[in-house]
Amino acid sequence: MNRLRRGLEFLAVTTVVILVFLACTMVSPGTEEEPSVRASSTPVASATPAVSTPTSTPSPEPAMPTPRCTPTPRNTPTPVSSYTPPVRKGSKYADVEGERGVLNEREYFRTAPGRNQPRVYRLEYHTKLVILDQYKSEFNEIWYRVAVVIDGKTEYGFVQASSVDLGKAKPTPARTGPTSIGDGDTSIRHGEDRDGDGVYVVVLDPGHGGLYYGASHFGAIEKNLNLKVAMACKEHLESTYENVLVYLTRDSDRSIDPVSEVDDLEQRVRVAIDCGADILVSMHFDADGGRHRGAEGLVTKGALNEKSMALSSLILENLEKLGIENLGNHKRRSERSRYSYPDGDYMDGYLINRLAAEKGIVNCIIEHAQMDNEQDFYDFCDTDEKLKKIGIADATGIATYLGLSRKTQ
Template identity: 30%
Template sequence: MPKVWIDAGHGGNDPGAVANGIKEKDIALKVSLGIKERLEAGYENVQVLLSRSTDVFLELRDRTAKANAAGADLLVSIHCNAGGGKGGFETFRYTSASQNSIKLQEALHKAIMDKIGGIDRGLKAQNLHMVRESKMPAVLTENLFVDVAADAERLKQTNVIDAIIDGHVQGIASYLGLAKKEGKTVANERDTNVVSPWAKEVWEQMTNAGYFDGERPGAPITREEVAIVLKRLISSLK
């Protein structure tokens, strides 16, 4: 049975990034608890272990030491970002990451971006403690910016938190090759025919302008479809 270690960043007297009425530690904990619940409920033969399940402070070295001692098969450290700019989502692996860490990062990044949309800041490598000191494939996710107003507004929406959770669940399940439990569906699995509330206005504007046909707003877009959208856009500018 694979062991998945989920690390909710910060906690206790360390709130992490704070802005727009949001504390990073709270989002990290909510997402971590959601991942455990949905992954174990929806998939066969998987155990999810948490660095913390309440609002407590843990040193970085304690987090990785516990994950290593538990013999976890992978580690994902959950965070929100800060630093302004345009906001968005990004993931980190260690600068000398194993091929399995790279595969885990790719699976997580794609699954989460497919769920939440918005600005993709890319798959990055950095010398971060959580991904450096973990003895298993490890990735740190930065789930939107608390100090960017548009991102902060999204982080206050239940459906966006659900999308972040589900993206992590699907990414982990894909990497591990987990089988769904018979007769079970993963909670909040998205209906691609329903537009997300945060994108509804823009989707309607772009559909009315003729760039999209109005169908399957939540479906991944292919290169062929991108080409069609670009052609329509270029034609409208002539």
């Protein structure tokens, strides 16, 4: 993008800046997003957490000193801590009242409920813990306040409920493969612009970055392909259409949360929230053993399912025009989560889908092609020019979904 921007006349840049400024100052501040309740959560139980919520993280080093949503952040982003907590295993149950559970994965032990809360330890698989209370995060996820014995001492903190197998619960069921749900109704569109200011806010998320490489095949690294596609998409949307603001969750080769890749995913959704996103598109390339070709959309299951499918389907249709096989939309369930959507079904398995949907942001994850399939790779992924075409195809699908008008010359 920088390369392309460098070519713009000063006057054009100034005009864009003024337009962006005007568009954003016209926005009413009364949206339903909570700008300043990052650290808060709604207790399900009435008990007060035994561990107080600190106002600062253990490490004062912010991973990202600059605002994440430029040029007009609507909320102040919280810096992500780069403190790497020590790994510990709680190998016996604390001598306190409560239901017993065992961690079914490595999980951070935090000072408050929420993935943006300070990490004290990284607890090993099979750590034994006693559940004292339940809390709900701002994304409606259940968190447990637990007691864990670490180095002979009982410590109190918070872990995410889906990482805990309860004492009497059946073993965690194996994750099922994605369920194919076919094509979306692509006539559903114009549904966004949630703040009604006439400007559509598109947040593009180039998957992975920095420490997180994604897939690596034929000498290419997924994180780099994702970034090139996202930048081309942003460039095309902004240069071709009116009334659209496009933000990237990252515009260089970096991670957002350098300590935890799962927490990094939540941070990407937070960027979208900070930007006032109407839609969020997470951009990836797949690597599924090299046996098949094609692009697929991963869509959210809940109330936004139809819109998510419409957005994803329009992008896939445009990728198909480049010759990329259309593998359709899929959704994945989180069978481990201890909570579900109001229809009783399990929540989305992909964090980006789930957290963005919780905040009312229409979203999808696009796996653009199979980068471990030799034909897909050399047909669509091996040059900047081909990646740019993919970005333009994405932009066209997004513009159709939002009903954007082309700029007049």
